[in-house]
Amino acid sequence: MNLSQCLEPVLRLLSSCQLHELCMKDCRLLEKWTNKEESLQRLTSALAAHPTLHTLSLAHNRIARLVPVLAQLFSGPPLCALRRLDLSSNFIQPGELLELSERLKALRPAHRITLDLRRNPGDRDPRTWNSAVRGLAGCCHLLLEGWTSTDTLVDHVSIM
Numbered sequence: 001m002n003l004s005q006c007l008e009p010v011l012r013l014l015s016s017c018q019l020h021e022l023c024m025k026d027c028r029l030l031e032k033w034t035n036k037e038e039s040l041q042r043l044t045s046a047l048a049a050h051p052t053l054h055t056l057s058l059a060h061n062r063i064a065r066l067v068p069v070l071a072q073l074f075s076g077p078p079l080c081a082l083r084r085l086d087l088s089s090n091f092i093q094p095g096e097l098l099e100l101s102e103r104l105k106a107l108r109p110a111h112r113i114t115l116d117l118r119r120n121p122g123d124r125d126p127r128t129w130n131s132a133v134r135g136l137a138g139c140c141h142l143l144l145e146g147w148t149s150t151d152t153l154v155d156h157v158s159i160m
Helices: 007-015 036-048 064-074 094-107 126-137 151-158
Strands: 021-023 055-057 084-086 113-116 140-143
Touching (some): 036 064, 064 094, 094 126, 126 140
Parallel strands (some): 113 140
């Protein structure tokens, strides 16, 4: 489902319900947003305001360079319940993961988060990726699975 044209209805829905789990996998979130970063910040703020949300999947949305914005999920009330964040298959580059790591370290989440980073191209810059993983290990239980950059073409063809 393409949710990129439905930001306002999604924000209204989020403000009027209690959520425990939300799966927005492969929703093409960023596809048609004019200001992708601002729109993702608005969505992230709405999600962070849910004290009952404990599982969020944003897998397969090609969030890539905007992934650091998601640290905002943990800047909300001290009772933030989010325990699992699935960012698998978002084409997150090592530098972007490092920025997310630095932002999360600065925010110091109140509890350990299970962070799913499988199927992201960490082999593009292994030193930076490993540095980011070390930084995240202090506040996250990481789910990692190597992905070689040659898989990029397979991933690209699979969504055509």
